Amino acid sequence: MLRFALLNILTRPLRSFLALVGVAVAIAGVVGLVSVSSGLKSTMVDTLDKVEGLVMIEANSVDPIFSTLPLSYAARVERIPGVAACVPELWRVAPNVEGQKTLMGLFSAIVVLGLDPERHTRLSAGHVYSRSMRRGRNIEPRDAGQRRVVISERIAQKYRKDVGASIRVGELDYEVVGVYQTGSLFLDGTLVMHLETAWSFAGNNSRDVVTSFYVEPVAQSPEEMARVEKAVEAEFAQETRKVDCLSTAEWQSEFGKLLGHLDVFLIVVSSIAVIVGAIGILNTMLMSVTERVPEFGILKANGWSRGDVTRLILAESTYLGIAGGLLGCGVGVLGVQIAARFMPFQPATPLPLVATAFGVGALLGIVGGVYPARQAAKLSPVDAIRAD
Amino acid sequence: MILRATDLKKTYTIGGRPVEALRGVSLELADRSFTFVVGPSGSGKSTLMHLAGALDRPTSGTIEVAGKDLTALTDDQLSEFRREKLGFVFQAFNLIGNLDAVENVLVPFYAKGLAPGMRAKAKELLGRVGLAERLDHRPKQLSGGEQQRVAIARALLKDPALLLADEPTGELDSKTGAEIFALVRSLHRERGASVVVVTHDTRFIEPGDRVVRIEDGKLVENS
Ligand SMILES: Nc1ncnc2c1ncn2[C@@H]1O[C@H](COP(=O)(O)OP(=O)(O)OP(=O)(O)O)[C@@H](O)[C@H]1O
């Protein structure tokens, strides 16, 4: 019977192929999307593992870029017991580098970080950027107000700049004094400069506001982090400018929420793809069943039961689904491999995903086959014979 | 008794109007009998064959074939009964286009699985009906007469209790038709299956055959 089912599919190559392509496209799309999203997730987790302290931003501002806080908050935070250091940071988006726009894509965006090297030396582990120096030197107190920057290896390669070269950010040229590499997609899009320099870059004349603070607790335990976090938030609870203090864990859960939305999106897109694939199979099988009415008459007259006919049609549609699933997986994985060359991060195609796609293909086949199979099974043999 | 029908009625409804295809047919056919069903077009011959062949259920009355009351069986039991006990040869379109001659002979058993030796037996039967050289040919590659032979071989694979043939020569020229009848006749003698044939061609009737004439849904002659 399975051989017979296969034969029935193979004798209608064009139509079978169309149904198969429908399923394959759906599954390839799902494989591609899920690969990209899981690659993105592991990239974010990588990033967050590199940042160990707490980040203090203006309440409800989501990201340091949208936050503004008075510089004077630093001293108040440092007085809180359990806080080792509180370092101001000024984050700005660099609209263009070397005359090229940087906001073209999520991953090519370049941001400017202004920091205070004197205060940074108080951090026990050092800042993520100072820990990741490759060549040249860190930003130092003597760079205050000087147009000097530390750039990432990625930026260095992209703009063919190295230590000693000058790089144009916005309207002005800056001297590259060092190159770092954290290995994180998000962190490596940062130009580091002295806070004083960054203020002028941002066009801030008032030198008493920053975007955020990096807060290092004395002890690194999660309980201590949570306690310090609460204490910091409580410190400014009465102010008009309240703060949010986020730990790595919280960033992760914030990102988790974001990725949750991404997952919902993926589920919606996948569901649509799956429905489209199922409809393709449904359509193909319905047409096939309609054409083969006399054939079912013959089969039934010769002793095939309703169940037998149902199983035949389901076997055919399942074959279509599985073939489409395999093709879709192949195309999807291949597509992801190719796309990976043009992406700044590695998409991940986990094996279970391939297995799932395969299973979904088979499921699509079965789902798409149920209605046509019922139609074929309920034909009365006499009507089928008289249909000649 | 291979077949016993009592007051068999079959009414179709087309567009709300009832069409009485059979209006009370009572009939008994002996084991190993060879029966011709004749009558004008639309008289109900095919309807009777379908009821005898467990392909359809009567509106009223009872029908017993090979000792089984068909009205008491479930759909699945009817399917099994057809598979195990009955052979069919219709006027045309007896075969599955995708399958070759051997596979067409075997197809009744595809769903439940072939018993060992069936394939060899199918080939032997195709040889018996004169198609030894055509085993792997598809229906398209066979003439009308050859297709009917495949259908006959298929019916014989199971040693049927009853072979039902509805105008098996209707689409064939008279020489080929005669060959098919000769084949059915010799198999009837050898195998001892009961045969019921609907035909307009009365020249094949031999002494000792039953002849049943139907007109307007009723038996008018029963000899
Ligand atoms: N499925 C059906 N629906 C409605 N009416 C039907 C159906 N099948 C048969 N009939 C009617 O029942 C009557 C008997 O039909 P049947 O096919 O049994 O005749 P027949 O003797 O085999 O004719 P022929 O020699 O032309 O094959 C006809 O009037 C036919 O129109």
Ligand SMILES: [Mg+2]
């Ligand atoms: Mg007829």
